[in-house]
Amino acid sequence: MKVSSRGSDVKDGKLAQQGQELIEWAAREMPVLELIRQRFVNEQPLRGLRLSACLHVTSETANLMLTLKAGGADLALCASNPLSTNDAVAAALAGQHAIKTYAIRGEDNDTYYEHIEAALDHRPQLTMDDGADLVSVLHKSRRDQLTEVVGGTEETTTGVIRLRAMADRGVLAYPIVAVNEADTKHMFDNRYGTGQSTIDGIIRSTNVLLAGKTFVIAGYGWVGRGLASRAKGHGADVVVTEVDAVKALEAAMDGFRVMRMGDAAREGDIFVTVTGDVNVLDRKHFEVMKDGAILANSGHFNSEINLKVLDEMASGVRQVRPSVQEYRLSDARRLFVLGEGRLINLAGAEGHPAAVMDMSFANQALCAEYIAKHAKELEHRVYDVPDEIDSEVARLKLRAMDISIDTLTEEQRRYLSSWEEGT
Ligand SMILES: NC(=O)c1ccc[n+]([C@@H]2O[C@H](COP(=O)([O-])OP(=O)(O)OC[C@H]3O[C@@H](n4cnc5c(N)ncnc54)[C@H](O)[C@@H]3O)[C@@H](O)[C@H]2O)c1
Numbered sequence: 453m454k455v456s457s458r459g460s461d462v463k464d465g466k467l468a469q470q471g472q473e474l475i476e477w478a479a480r481e482m483p484v485l486e487l488i489r490q491r492f493v494n495e496q497p498l499r500g501l502r503l504s505a506c507l508h509v510t511s512e513t514a515n516l517m518l519t520l521k522a523g524g525a526d527l528a529l530c531a532s533n534p535l536s537t538n539d540a541v542a543a544a545l546a547g548q549h550a551i552k553t554y555a556i557r558g559e560d561n562d563t564y565y566e567h568i569e570a571a572l573d574h575r576p577q578l579t580m581d582d583g584a585d586l587v588s589v590l591h592k593s594r595r596d597q598l599t600e601v602v603g604g605t606e607e608t609t610t611g612v613i614r615l616r617a618m619a620d621r622g623v624l625a626y627p628i629v630a631v632n633e634a635d636t637k638h639m640f641d642n643r644y645g646t647g648q649s650t651i652d653g654i655i656r657s658t659n660v661l662l663a664g665k666t667f668v669i670a671g672y673g674w675v676g677r678g679l680a681s682r683a684k685g686h687g688a689d690v691v692v693t694e695v696d697a698v699k700a701l702e703a704a705m706d707g708f709r710v711m712r713m714g715d716a717a718r719e720g721d722i723f724v725t726v727t728g729d730v731n732v733l734d735r736k737h738f739e740v741m742k743d744g745a746i747l748a749n750s751g752h753f754n755s756e757i758n759l760k761v762l763d764e765m766a767s768g769v770r771q772v773r774p775s776v777q778e779y780r781l782s783d784a785r786r787l788f789v790l791g792e793g794r795l796i797n798l799a800g801a802e803g804h805p806a807a808v809m810d811m812s813f814a815n816q817a818l819c820a821e822y823i824a825k826h827a828k829e830l831e832h833r834v835y836d837v838p839d840e841i842d843s844e845v846a847r848l849k850l851r852a853m854d855i856s857i858d859t860l861t862e863e864q865r866r867y868l869s870s871w872e873e874g875t
Contacts, residue, residue, distance in 0.1 A: 453554070453563060453566045453567070453570065459552045460542075460545075460546035460551075460552055460554065461553075461554045461555075461556065461567065461570065462539065462542040462543050462545075462546045462553055462554075462555065463542065463543070463556045463557065464539060464543060465543050465546065465547050466543070467539055467540040467543040467544075468543040468547035468548050469544070469548075470540040470543075470544075471511075471514075471538070471539075471540035471541040471542065471543050471545070471548075472548055474511040474514075474538065474540060474541055474544075475511045475514040475515060475518075475541060475544055477511065477806075478510075478511035478512050478514070478515055478806040479515050479806075480806070481805065481806035481807040481810060482512065482515050482806050482807070482809065482810040482813070483848075483852035484810045484811060484814040484848040484852055485515055485516065485519050485810050485813050485814050485817065487848055487852075488814055488817050489518065489519040489523075489817075492519060492520075492522045492523030492817070492821075493523075495523070496523060496524040497523050497821040497824055497825070498520060498524045498525035498578075498820060498821065499524030500524060500526065501524070501525050501526065501577050501578055501824055502526045502574055502575055502576050502577045503520060503525040503527050503528075503576055503577070503579070503580060503820065504527075504528045504530075504571040504572060504574045504576035504578075504580070504586060505520075505527065505528070505530075505579075505581075505586075506529075506530050506531070506568060506571060506579075506580070506581050506582060506585055506586035507529065507531075507532050507580065507581075507582045507607065508531065508532055508533060508536035508537070508582060508798055508803055509529065509530075509531050509536065509537040509538060509541055509545075509555040510536070510537075510538050510541060510798075510802065510803045510809075511541050511802075511806070512803070512806050512809035512810075512813065513529070513541075513809075513813070514541050514544065514545055514549075515806075515809075515813065516809075516813040516816055516817060517529060517549070518549065519813070519817045521551065523817070523821065525578070525820070526574075527551045527552065527574075528551075528553075528554070528570070528571045528574035528576070529545065529551060529553045529554070529555065529571065530553075530567040530568050530570065530571040530586070531554070531555035531556075531567060532581070532582040532583050532585060532586075532607075533795065533798060533799075534558065534559045534563075534564045534794070535557065535558060535791060535795075535798060535799040536557075536794075536795070536798035536799065536803065537555040537556060537557040537559075538557070538802070539556065542555045542556070552570075552571075552574060554566075554567035554568075554570040554571055565589070568585060568586055568589050569589070571586065572586070572589065572590060572597065575597060575600055576597075576600070576601060577600055577601055577602050578601070578602060578604060578605075578820060578824070579601060579603075579604035579605075580604065580605050580607075580816060580820065581604060581605070581606050581611055582606070582607035582608050582611060582752075583607075583608055583610055583614075583752050583753070584606060584610075584611035584614040584615055587604060587606075587611075587615065587618075588614065591618065591623060591624075591625060595625075598626065599625075601625070601626045602626065602823065602827035603626055603627045603628065603629070603823035603827050604626060604627075604628045604629075604823070605628065605629045605630075605631050605816055605819045605820060605823070606630050606631060606834075607631050607637075607812065607816065608632050608752050609632050609638070609642070609673070609674070609675075609728055609752070610728045610751065610752035610753060611632070612630045612632050612834065613728065615628050615630070615834050616834050619833045619834050624832050624833065624834070625832060626832055627823070627827070627830035627831060627832060627833060627834075627835060628833075628834050628835065629819040629823060629834075629835045629836075629837055630834050630835065630836060630837065631812065631815045631816055631819055633836045633837055634815045634836075634837035634841065634842045634845070635842055635846075636811045636812075636814075636815060636842050636845040636846050636849070637812045637815050637837070638674045639674065640808050640811055641804060641808050641809065641811065641812045642673070642675045642678065643674050643675070643677055644678055644808055645804030645805060645808035646674075646675045646678055646679065646726070646750055646797055646804065647677075647678025647679045647680075648678070648682055648805065649797035649798075649801050649802070649803055649804050649805065650675075650682075650724060650726075650750040650796055650797045651679070651682050651686065652797065652801040652802075653775075653790070653791065653796035653798070653799065653800030653801035654722065654746070654748055654796060654800065656775075656800050656801050657748075657773065657774070657775035657776055657790045657791065657796065657800035658746060658773070658776060658790070660722070660746065662683060662686035662688045662722070663686060663687030664687060664688070664689070665688050665689065665721040665722055666688070666691060666719050666720050666721045666722070667683040667689065667690050667691070667720070667721070667722045668690075668691045668692075668713075668716045668717075668719070668720035668722065668723045668724070669690065669691070669692050669724050669726065670692075670693045670694075670713060670724070670725040670726065670727050670732045670733070670756070671693075671694065671725065671726040671727035671728070671729070671732075671751070672692050672694050672696075672699040672700065672703040673699065673726070673727070673728075675726040675751070676692065676699075676703075676726045676727075677706075679724060679726060679750070680692060680703065680706070680708055681706075684707075684708070688722075689709070690708045691708065691709045691710070691711060691716045691719065691720065692704075692708045693710070693711065693712060693713045693716055694710065713732065713733070713737055714736065714737065714740075717736075717737035717738075717740050717741050718740045718741070718742070719742075720741070720742070720745060721742070721744075721745060721746065722745070722746045722748070723741075723745065723746070723748065724749065724750055724796070725748075725749045725750070725756035725757060726750050726751050727756060728751045728752060728753075729751070729755075729756060730755045730756065731755070731756070731757075731761075732756045732757070733747060733757045733758060734758045734761060735761045735765065738761070738762055738765055738781070738787060739765075741785070741787055742785070743784075743785040743786055744785075744786060744788070745787050745788070746787075746788045746790065747787060747788065747789045747790065747793075748789075748790040748791065748793075748796040748800075749791075749794065749795060749796060750796050751795065752795065754792060754793040754794045754795075756793070757789065759789065759792075759793050762779050763779070765779070765781055765782070766779040767780050767781065767782050768780045772788070775790055775791045775796075775799060775800040776788050776789070776790055777789045777792070810852075811845050811846075811849055814845045814848065814849075815837055815841060815842070815845055818841045818844065818845070819841060822841065
């Protein structure tokens with residue numbers, strides 16, 4: 453790792469101006485975060501707090517960093533995925549905003565973890581994670597620092613699952629607020645943000661026409677729902693695979709074909725995994741897929757497509773477009789894997805649109821403030837986002853969108869909280 457005089461490791465400091473323009477472009481669509489930033493400037497709720505963040509280093513994340521900085525936080529930032537960094541944005545954060553930034557697009561695994569270590573060298577009192585890698589390294593190899601940490605936040609489903617597992621086993625050493633669990637996060641970010649940007653990543657990587665294609669989606673959670681409706685909008689024939697009976701039923705009644713992956717594997721032109729699970733696409737599926745099938749993942753980790761097995765099965769692998777690898781199998785069939793099986797909306801496109809990250813990151817900023825204020829009252833477990841924060845984010849977003857809603861009359865309030873009145 454080459455650390456600059458300002459203590460950052462980014463690809464090229466000369467990209468800073470370009471990155472600044474991207475940050476300003478995203479800011480136009482992040483009015484809620486801007487309102488919070490303005491309040492933070494005056495109130496300084498994070499004054500002097502050392503905060504280490506492990507997030508996708510995008511222009512939207514940069515706006516969150518500037519909000520936290522405006523609130524008085526002393527920041528370090530590293531990437532939460534080797535392929536999700538925008539190098540220009542990283543340069544702007546490190547250069548123009550003097551925020552310690554450790555992120556290079558395409559960094560190898562060793563550098564990825566060196567960057568996490570560098571963010572932990574900042575000795576955080578607050579952690580902000582996307583996938584729980586920062587928290588995991590802290591608990592595994594930096595235990596001496598754990599007493600300095602007052603709390604943390606977690607952005608995504610997979611991270612929340614890992615953190616709950618830590619809490620259940622009694623090893624979580626400080627409180628974490630699960631930002632993902634806010635309605636104003638997963639109902640919008642996971643569904644509309646990942647739904648749209650996953651399609652964007654697939655199209656940018658391949659320029660393939662979706663209309664008329666059989667588009668197989670593994671997992672009908674928040675991300676799967678959003679992706680399915682958007683793929684349908686493009687004219688694709690959408691197939692859903694699930695392991696949860698309720699979700700499978702929901703997919704069927706939403707109008708999608710539901711079947712086992714073993715059957716879908718024979719039919720699909722495009723496969724996207726969004727389960728947060730492991731080896732959802734495996735040997736038995738690769739064996740029956742059509743020549744030319746496209747495989748992508750938009751779940752958090754690159755664990756959903758068994759690339760190790762695919763590699764073993766392949767007689768040759770070559771890069772055919774910037775984000776596309778062709779695996780040639782011994783029977784001459786070709787399978788195309790996008791973005792090395794990493795989340796394709798970031799590996800092949802720019803991640804979520806700013807308008808949706810506005811809400812996710814408003815939750816992050818308000819939860820950081822909440823932890824700073826309430827850390828002493830919190831136990832070492834995973835907390836949901838307080839309802840007041842969730843509704844505040846929705847209220848501010850509606851205001852920014854110039855949408856007004858009704859309020860209950862006194863009579864309606866009384867009626868809705870009573871039990872005596874019937875027909
Ligand atoms: N790409 C991004 O930017 C982005 C954004 C948000 C979330 N995520 C990630 O996407 C993944 C899904 O998130 P979510 O919020 O939709 O989670 P979710 O828990 O709402 O949905 C996951 C679904 O996958 C199903 N599933 C699990 N194993 C399966 C299998 N083997 N086959 C078929 N279905 C299976 C589950 O039953 C569940 O319905 C997580 O890893 C999350 O961290 C990525």
